[in-house]
Amino acid sequence: MNTTMPSNTTKEVVHDLSPYLMEYTDGTIERFVVTHNVPPSPEDPTTGVASKDIMVSSPEVKARLFLPIPKLTDSNQKLPVLVYYHGGGFIVESPYSLLFHRYMNSLAAEAKALIVSVEYRLAPEYLLPIAYEDSWTALQWVASHVIANASIEKDEWVTKHGDFGKLYIGGDSAGGNVAHNIVLRAGVEPLPGDVKILGSFLSCPYFWGSKPVGSQSKENLKGFAYKVWMCIYPPASGGIDNPMINPFTEDAPSLSGLACSRLLVCLAEKDAFTPRGILYVETLKKTGWNGEVQLVVVDGEDHCFYLPNPNTEKAKDLIKLLASFIS
Numbered sequence: 001m002n003t004t005m006p007s008n009t010t011k012e013v014v015h016d017l018s019p020y021l022m023e024y025t026d027g028t029i030e031r032f033v034v035t036h037n038v039p040p041s042p043e044d045p046t047t048g049v050a051s052k053d054i055m056v057s058s059p060e061v062k063a064r065l066f067l068p069i070p071k072l073t074d075s076n077q078k079l080p081v082l083v084y085y086h087g088g089g090f091i092v093e094s095p096y097s098l099l100f101h102r103y104m105n106s107l108a109a110e111a112k113a114l115i116v117s118v119e120y121r122l123a124p125e126y127l128l129p130i131a132y133e134d135s136w137t138a139l140q141w142v143a144s145h146v147i148a149n150a151s152i153e154k155d156e157w158v159t160k161h162g163d164f165g166k167l168y169i170g171g172d173s174a175g176g177n178v179a180h181n182i183v184l185r186a187g188v189e190p191l192p193g194d195v196k197i198l199g200s201f202l203s204c205p206y207f208w209g210s211k212p213v214g215s216q217s218k219e220n221l222k223g224f225a226y227k228v229w230m231c232i233y234p235p236a237s238g239g240i241d242n243p244m245i246n247p248f249t250e251d252a253p254s255l256s257g258l259a260c261s262r263l264l265v266c267l268a269e270k271d272a273f274t275p276r277g278i279l280y281v282e283t284l285k286k287t288g289w290n291g292e293v294q295l296v297v298v299d300g301e302d303h304c305f306y307l308p309n310p311n312t313e314k315a316k317d318l319i320k321l322l323a324s325f326i327s
Contacts, residue, residue: 015231037096047109056141061134064095066108066115080113080166087173090232099307111323123232146193168199176205187259199262207276209246214275256287263293264325268301
């Protein structure tokens with residue numbers, strides 16, 4: 001993925017996403033942030049959770065699975081299944097990074113859930129909608145485990161421990177955006193085996209648009225969130241008002257089509273995305289969607305605060321909240 005830069009001073013920058021990456025007019029990409037990846041483990045020293053890496057769809061779509069072995073009361077115990085989409089603006093991060101590996105270990109242990117943390121391909125090397133397609137492929141793969149003669153390579157953990165009456169999806173930041181779009185798609189395209197999504201949670205979801213929401217100023221709208229979208233999905237119709245990033249445009253599908261019966265939206269008070277997260281819940285309530293929605297705004301915190309500092313009281317409280325939602 002990393003591209004070595006030749007010493008050519010005539011190259012022009014087309015997208016400046018510092019401090020993460022720079023894209024040039026000749027198509028080369030210079031990445032500044034190296035993700036600190038960690039291997040899976042048969043037993044996490046803190047939680048006892050086991051993890052392993054699997055290939056979902058060779059070789060593009062992969063995942064890291066998390067199984068809370070110490071929480072199993074018997075060797076065939078069924079657990080809720082969470083399909084998780086990581087954040088990182090569609091340009092950085094991975095289920096293999098220390099931040100998300102640690103977070104999934106904690107969540108799997110607390111929720112007593114089997115987690116499938118999806119590795120989708122990143123932009124700008126792979127422009128959207130590739131990340132959405134990879135994410136949908138991963139969810140289809142998980143659901144296909146209910147079909148006896150499915151044409152997939154099944155995973156033993158998912159087959160043995162997955163309770164498909166308790167299928168959840170979730171994500172943070174860009175992953176929250178993915179989860180929203182996947183739940184909408186599941187309302188139009190049934191999952192294999194007619195598996196249903198019971199619940200979905202969006203943490204600090206990445207939604208944006210051309211008009212201010214809440215206390216936002218017009219100037220704020222052309223900042224980093226805008227620049228990222230214009231880099232990762234340049235042909236998107238409507239630009240920053242494409243329905244994938246702005247669920248409130250006139251041509252966006254109605255939120256009444258969300259194909260889950262429970263929704264949890266977790267936001268942080270100081271996060272620039274929070275006004276749109278609140279609008280999301282308010283808009284959903286007005287559509288006549290017949291599910292159960294819960295909104296939580298954590299005081300004094302900023303975007304995805306629980307990832308770099310997982311041991312604060314507020315980060316631990318959020319894990320407990322997500323765990324109770326899932327279990």
